[in-house]
Amino acid sequence: MPDVRRISLSLLLALFAFGGTGAATVQDDFPVEGTFHWGPFRVRPTFQLRDTGYDSNVFLEDGREISDFTSTTQGGLKMFSLFRDRGVIQVEEVLDYVLYAQNGSLNHLNNLTRSKGAYYMKRGVVFAEFQYLSVRERPSTEIDYRVRRRESMLGTGWRFVWPHSSLQFRLGRDVFDYESGVEAGQNIPPALNRVEKRITVTGTRQLLPKTTGLLEWEGTRIDFDKEPTDIELDSDSSSRRFSGGLQFDPSAFIKGTLKVGVKRLEPDSRTREGYEGIVGDVALLYRFTGLTSLELRGRRGVEFTIASNNLYYLDRSYGATLTQKLADRVAGEVGIDRQR
Secondary structure, three states: OHHHHHHHHHHHHHHHOOOOOOOOOHHHHOOOOOOEEEOOEEEEEEEEEEEEEEEOOOOOOOOOOOOEEEEEEEEEEEEEEEEOOOEEEEEEEEEEEEEEOOOHHHOEEEEEEEEEEEEEEOOEEEEEEEEEEEEEOOOOOOOOOOOEEEEEEEEEEEEEEOOOEEEEEEEEEEEEEEEOOOHHHOOHHHHHOEEEEEEEEEEEEEEEOOEEEEEEEEEEEEEEOOOOOOHHHOOOEEEEEEEEEEEEOOOOOEEEEEEEEEEEEEEOOOOOOOEEEEEEEEEEEEEOOOOEEEEEEEEEEEEEOOOOOOOEEEEEEEEEEEEEEEEOOEEEEEEEEEEO
């Protein structure tokens, strides 16, 4: 297996690490359209009323489905400051309020804070980013409590850019912290609190005027906070993923990303069963006209479980949303999502 990983990474570098001397620009990554000045900052506020509709199984239970009407109100503010054509600093805050008509105990507030700094040079971009997420997870058969998940993500890297290709190296450290909110769920944080350290190498190559090929390799080390007294119950693990896919330009009739690959999750304990199989993400938007579009999305991924006799479970979801633009800054949506 190490030889295969080495060959895959070498192939990624060989395919994408060539080209001319073009460079990314700060204007491409941080467009000023739709913003207004506030002191030294460019500001873009947002407001959405989304995910409004009928939920057939709010507790994700097998055999006892409880339905409800739900809606999410979202407000956001993004600010960034440009330093000539070389540097940028960006800060973003997004707040969600999730409302249920009959199950008021599920109402909650989520928040996302992001910041990023980047410096543009002749042959690429150096960047650093931080993200803090606080979200109350949806109750399920496995975790039937109002669990709040907090994630602190820190990353830095270098992206090389040529006229028709790019190569990015990123180092990241993600800290996951859970809060059950009730005494009955006190075993959840010890089972899921963890630190994930990863290195990601992503290469892209333009295949057609509005279509780009993508290859990505990622190695991750997962260390859980709780050290079990029995080493056979240790959940610490390592994982490797190699994916390929396509990216479609935002100006094309189809835009978005399709990424499918193979992931191998290897627990430190030999008695733990790991995973080796297909994972993937898809988020594609097809524009029928300038006013009407259809978004298709799907995911197959590996998540960690609180079950003492198992390490992970497969999360599979898919959905679609039809959007109709009503005015310059107003659109209506109708969609459906399913998750297993």
